[in-house]
Amino acid sequence: RSLDLSVIVVVYNQTESLKLILRSLLAQDFSGSYEIIVTDDGSSSELFLACWEEFNKSPIPIKYAWQQDRHFRAAAARNNGINISKGKILLFLDGDLVPALDTLQKHVEAHTSPKMIVAGNRKWRGELSSIKHLLPRGPIEKVLEFLESGFEVDEKSKQREKNERAARKKFLVSPHPWRACFSGNVSVWWSPEVRFDENFVGWGPEDWEFNHRLCTKHGYTPLYRDDITSYHLETPDAVGNVFRTGSHEEIVMYMKNTFYFFDKCPELPLDEVFFGFPRFVLDATSNKWQVVPRPAPNSYDINELVEKARRWLSEYGNK
Missing domain, CATH: 3.90.550.10 (Spore Coat Polysaccharide Biosynthesis Protein SpsA; Chain A)
Known part of the structure; x- marks a missing residue:
C-alpha cells in the first residue's frame, strides 16, 4: 500500500x-x-x-x-x-x-x-x-x-x-x-x-x-x-437515527439489523444487544412501531420485548 x-x-x-x-x-x-x-x-x-x-x-x-x-x-x-x-x-x-x-x-x-x-x-x-x-x-x-x-x-x-x-x-x-x-x-x-x-x-x-x-x-x-x-x-x-426520526419503516429495519447481529453473536447478553428495544411501542390501531421515552429499568422484561418484536417481524416484517 x-x-x-x-x-x-x-x-x-x-x-x-x-x-x-x-x-x-x-x-x-x-x-x-x-x-x-x-x-x-x-x-x-x-x-x-x-x-x-x-x-x-x-x-x-x-x-x-x-x-x-x-x-x-x-x-x-x-x-x-x-x-x-x-x-x-x-x-x-x-x-x-x-x-x-x-x-x-x-x-x-x-x-x-x-x-x-x-x-x-x-x-x-x-x-x-x-x-x-x-x-x-x-x-x-x-x-x-x-x-x-x-x-x-x-x-x-x-x-x-x-x-x-x-x-x-x-x-x-x-x-x-x-x-x-x-x-x-x-x-x-x-x-x-x-x-x-x-x-x-x-x-x-x-x-x-x-x-x-x-x-x-x-x-x-x-x-x-x-x-x-x-x-x-x-x-x-x-x-x-431511528430514535430521532421515529419512522416506523426505519424502526423495522433497525430491528431486523439487531436480530441479524444477535443471531451472528448469540453468546452476547440480550440487554447489551437489544438495549434500544424498550423505547419501541407497537400502536395497536395502526400496527406500527413508535419511539417513546426510555422507561425505568425495572418496568419491563427484555426477554418479552425481544420475543414480541421477533414474532411481529416474522408475521409482518416482509410486508
Whole structure:
C-alpha cells in the first residue's frame, strides 16, 4: 500500500458539514502521506458538484465514490471506500464529524501494533442547522477554535458527550471492550478481514458487528482515546437515527439489523444487544412501531420485548 493513511468519509446529503470536514482534512498537522475518500450513500448531485467546485484543485488526492440511494447503507458505502483505498491505515469518519487538526497524526501514532481498533472522541455540538449562522468566516482554524470553545453548548449535548465518554471507558474494562468503538471516528490497519457486513440495511448496528468480529475472531485490541477529537454537528435527517426520526419503516429495519447481529453473536447478553428495544411501542390501531421515552429499568422484561418484536417481524416484517 503506497500511502500511510486513507481517510474514508461516509456522507448522505451533508454538503455543509462535508465542506468543513474537507477543509479540516486538507489543513491537518500530519507528517505522513494520505488521501481523502468521500464515499456517498446516494446523495443528490448537489453534494458532488459543491465539493468539486471548491476542492477539485486540492494538493491532497480526493476520491469520490457514489452508490444508489437504497436506504441507509453505511456498511456498503464504507466498503466502497476500502475498495479504492491505498492507505496502510484506514480512518473512518462520519459525514457529521469535523476532525481537529491533529486527528490524523494522533490516530496513526496510536497504532503501536497492527491489530488495533483506535476510536477517537466525539464532542457533541448540537445540530449544524442551529449553529451554522454562528460559524466564523475565514480559515478553518478559526472555525475549529469556535467549535472547541467559542459558544455555549446546549445542556443536552453536554450530557450526551459526558455519558458517551464515561460509557466508552467503562466498556474497555468490561467483558465486551469492542463496544467502546463506534464507526464515526475510528481507525484500523488495512487487512483483508477489514470489511463491513453489507447485509445491514438501515441504521445500526453494523459498526458493532465489525468491531465484535475483528476483536473476537481476528484478535484485534480496541483502544479509546478521548484526546483524538472530532466535533459532532448533527444532521438527523441524513443519518436516519431511528430514535430521532421515529419512522416506523426505519424502526423495522433497525430491528431486523439487531436480530441479524444477535443471531451472528448469540453468546452476547440480550440487554447489551437489544438495549434500544424498550423505547419501541407497537400502536395497536395502526400496527406500527413508535419511539417513546426510555422507561425505568425495572418496568419491563427484555426477554418479552425481544420475543414480541421477533414474532411481529416474522408475521409482518416482509410486508
